[in-house]
Amino acid sequence: MKSLHSAQFIVSQSIDSDAIFTLLQHEFSLYETGHTRLKCHYLDTFDWRMYRKNYVCSWYQTANKRAKNREGIFFIHEKETGNSICELPLSRVPGFSKDINHQAYRRMLDNILGIRALMTVAVLTVRRRQLIILDEEHKTLALLQLEQYTIDESADDDQPAGRLIVCPVRGYPKVFKRVVQLVTEQLKLPHSREALLDEVLAVTGKRPDTYKLTGFQELESSFSTWEAVRILLQHLFSVMQANEPGLREAIDTEFLHDYRVAVRRIRSILGQIKHVFPDKLLAYFKREFFWLGTVTTPTRDLDMYLLKFDGYIQALPDDLQQHLEMFRLFLQRHWKIEHARLCRALDSKRYQKLASEWQKILANADMPLQSEMSTGSQAQETCNAAEPVRIVARQRIWKLYKRILKEGGSITPQSHDEGLHELRKSCKKFRYLIEFFQDYYVGKSIKQLLKPLKQLQDNLGDFQDLCVQIEQLNGFAEQMQQEGLADTKTIMAMGVLVENLNKRKKALRAEFGRQFESFIQPEKKAVFVEALRV
Amino acid sequence: MKIVACYNVKGGIGKTAAAVNLAFLAAHEGARTLVWDLDPQGAASFYFRIKPKVKKGSKGLLTGKKALEEVVKGTDYPNLDLIPADFSYRNLDLQLDEVKKSNTRIQKLLKPLASEYDFIFLDCPPSISLVSENTLIAADAVVVPTIPTTLSLRTLDQIIEFCNKLNIDHTKISTFFSMTDSRKKLHKQIVENPPQHVRVLGTSIPYASDVERMGIYRQPVPVFAGNSRAAKAYRTLWEEIKSVLG
Ligand SMILES: Nc1ncnc2c1ncn2[C@@H]1O[C@H](COP(=O)(O)OP(=O)(O)OP(=O)(O)O)[C@@H](O)[C@H]1O
Numbered sequence A: 001m002k003s004l005h006s007a008q009f010i011v012s013q014s015i016d017s018d019a020i021f022t023l024l025q026h027e028f029s030l031y032e033t034g035h036t037r038l039k040c041h042y043l044d045t046f047d048w049r050m051y052r053k054n055y056v057c058s059w060y061q062t063a064n065k066r067a068k069n070r071e072g073i074f075f076i077h078e079k080e081t082g083n084s085i086c087e088l089p090l091s092r093v094p095g096f097s098k099d100i101n102h103q104a105y106r107r108m109l110d111n112i113l114g115i116r117a118l119m120t121v122a123v124l125t126v127r128r129r130q131l132i133i134l135d136e137e138h139k140t141l142a143l144l145q146l147e148q149y150t151i152d153e154s155a156d157d158d159q160p161a162g163r164l165i166v167c168p169v170r171g172y173p174k175v176f177k178r179v180v181q182l183v184t185e186q187l188k189l190p191h192s193r194e195a196l197l198d199e200v201l202a203v204t205g206k207r208p209d210t211y212k213l214t215g216f217q218e219l220e221s222s223f224s225t226w227e228a229v230r231i232l233l234q235h236l237f238s239v240m241q242a243n244e245p246g247l248r249e250a251i252d253t254e255f256l257h258d259y260r261v262a263v264r265r266i267r268s269i270l271g272q273i274k275h276v277f278p279d280k281l282l283a284y285f286k287r288e289f290f291w292l293g294t295v296t297t298p299t300r301d302l303d304m305y306l307l308k309f310d311g312y313i314q315a316l317p318d319d320l321q322q323h324l325e326m327f328r329l330f331l332q333r334h335w336k337i338e339h340a341r342l343c344r345a346l347d348s349k350r351y352q353k354l355a356s357e358w359q360k361i362l363a364n365a366d367m368p369l370q371s372e373m374s375t376g377s378q379a380q381e382t383c384n385a386a387e388p389v390r391i392v393a394r395q396r397i398w399k400l401y402k403r404i405l406k407e408g409g410s411i412t413p414q415s416h417d418e419g420l421h422e423l424r425k426s427c428k429k430f431r432y433l434i435e436f437f438q439d440y441y442v443g444k445s446i447k448q449l450l451k452p453l454k455q456l457q458d459n460l461g462d463f464q465d466l467c468v469q470i471e472q473l474n475g476f477a478e479q480m481q482q483e484g485l486a487d488t489k490t491i492m493a494m495g496v497l498v499e500n501l502n503k504r505k506k507a508l509r510a511e512f513g514r515q516f517e518s519f520i521q522p523e524k525k526a527v528f529v530e531a532l533r534v
Numbered sequence B: 001m002k003i004v005a006c007y008n009v010k011g012g013i014g015k016t017a018a019a020v021n022l023a024f025l026a027a028h029e030g031a032r033t034l035v036w037d038l039d040p041q042g043a044a045s046f047y048f049r050i051k052p053k054v055k056k057g058s059k060g061l062l063t064g065k066k067a068l069e070e071v072v073k074g075t076d077y078p079n080l081d082l083i084p085a086d087f088s089y090r091n092l093d094l095q096l097d098e099v100k101k102s103n104t105r106i107q108k109l110l111k112p113l114a115s116e117y118d119f120i121f122l123d124c125p126p127s128i129s130l131v132s133e134n135t136l137i138a139a140d141a142v143v144v145p146t147i148p149t150t151l152s153l154r155t156l157d158q159i160i161e162f163c164n165k166l167n168i169d170h171t172k173i174s175t176f177f178s179m180t181d182s183r184k185k186l187h188k189q190i191v192e193n194p195p196q197h198v199r200v201l202g203t204s205i206p207y208a209s210d211v212e213r214m215g216i217y218r219q220p221v222p223v224f225a226g227n228s229r230a231a232k233a234y235r236t237l238w239e240e241i242k243s244v245l246g
């Protein structure tokens, strides 16, 4: 079905439907509907995935509480052209792509949204009057919509301008052309240049680019270690804060994931960039961020199981598949408990204290305690704070690189899993530092190192996840029996699941050697040495 | 894209009514839907208030490039388009006979529309002809309205025979009872003991004045009588057909 170009005009308050009616009635037979009031929910993911692909998602519902038909309609439009891509009846605001019944659109959304959920980014009240152009058989040839908008949270004088939208009907291009011509020439209405969503966002002050997990301002080469670390830590903390409401509401699993990544990165800086904080303060922050990592882990683990659940089921023999459903129930039940516990931790005094202490220290342009403290040993504790970050970071990165070579080199097919876990941690720290201080390398050659590093990390990360899952699954099975949730078949199904995971684990382990080799190639090392040249 | 042909050798038994109402319901759910009114009488076009006229007639459609796309008309409903009937379709048989691979021509014509539509409904004229052969070959599902009378059941056998003769997989045929009147004993008997050698859908469309009124309102039944018995029957029929289509 071809999507057709509509024409949109900006309408000032003084133009009313009468003027348009008068203009068109000489040439066309018209039918005018009464006013309707609609609520339009603009939808996008937290990180604006639809918008970035140039799509506008919306859900319309009549705002008339007494209306008989309260069913909503879900739309996808092309942002630039306003062309409608999809128009589906939908009784409530969709969250995930799976909420869309239509196969083609579900796939399209799935490709764009992934595991992220749609959420309402703006709510608009639309007052619409329709003018339908009919032929002598009373068949619609074109549709005119005169719309006025109110954003509920905005002042009266700060609202998007009204619009006249001329919608063509396929197969009747002449009528459409003529209407557009009349409106342009006689009413002299200007074409709208911007998507309505952009106008709405401008009024509400929301910007589609405000959230980025990794993007932060450029670090200047003259920065001291404290100056750079402070920028990084401030950014990471703002990422935590930005994700907090979404993880509390559990809109999708990425909020908690990104929150945890930010916590891990903070911990990595605290641990890796030495002698910036006074010892006592450092110990406090390290302990508290470690705690934050711990309190978020159970929920995240359960998220992972639930995300992968359909895959688990599909990997089972047909006759066992249904028996895993009890396990899903068990996971969902425990998820609720763990998530509530996590929210309580975020409400705790302990968390509030951490947040305020953290903001207090980051408010300082210089590492303040240095001057306040007179004794030599305390000055020693923060001796790197005023040093050029270029040097301090590079030294640390180099050290980590050597550690990775050493740890990885000592791993043999026979050695214990523990060695791989240690290596995984070192790689993660290394990767974070490389990303944080990317402004300080010579040239772009560091990129060549990142690809094999990422692959190596994927291998190690997946391996680690499987180790944890296999262990946990055995524990879960026991727990389910205790809770009376598991019959023999369920336990059998979980047993097959563990077997499947074990197979994958073995495969990953076998793969490790090759991944590590490709990471430590001599020419890659040369590139790295060059990039870190002072 | 799935092609649904509404077909029967017999006339006046609810083919067009089914095509129009089912297509409307499909579109209303959000599926991109097209109806091709293949009957020169143009009943489906009439229900959608679209002039039964196609530029360059059937000859143009059979010979032109991307010819179908150019004659598609939007209906008054979202997601629902129509290719109108044309008086020239009464010669479609002869014209098809003149082209190469004459019995797969309609299938070929519809192919370019595969990415544009989820469902294409063919409203066929009542006959056994090259046109019906074409639609039976092109269709993923052939929906055959049948009035529950002994005579109509024999027509059903005729259609199956016709398929067998042409080597068309007759399992794509689904029949449903149309214009049923529960007060008629024979209707009741046949509906309760449907034939076993062909797929008979569980939903019957009752004889209902709301279906006749489509001609007055010139709208699909769910538009002007959404809660009527007929509208409900078409809804469950559509659910069944969707599950047959898989
Ligand atoms: N279920 C029904 N109840 C009452 N009237 C019906 C019903 N179905 C169809 N009709 C009426 O019967 C007439 C024929 O219906 P329809 O046009 O759908 O049949 P058809 O098989 O397409 O006919 P044709 O072979 O002429 O194309 C129409 O006037 C229609 O309104």
Ligand SMILES: [Mg+2]
Pocket (backbone or CB within 6 Å): B015, B016, B017, B039, B043, B123, B124, B125
């Ligand atoms: Mg008909």
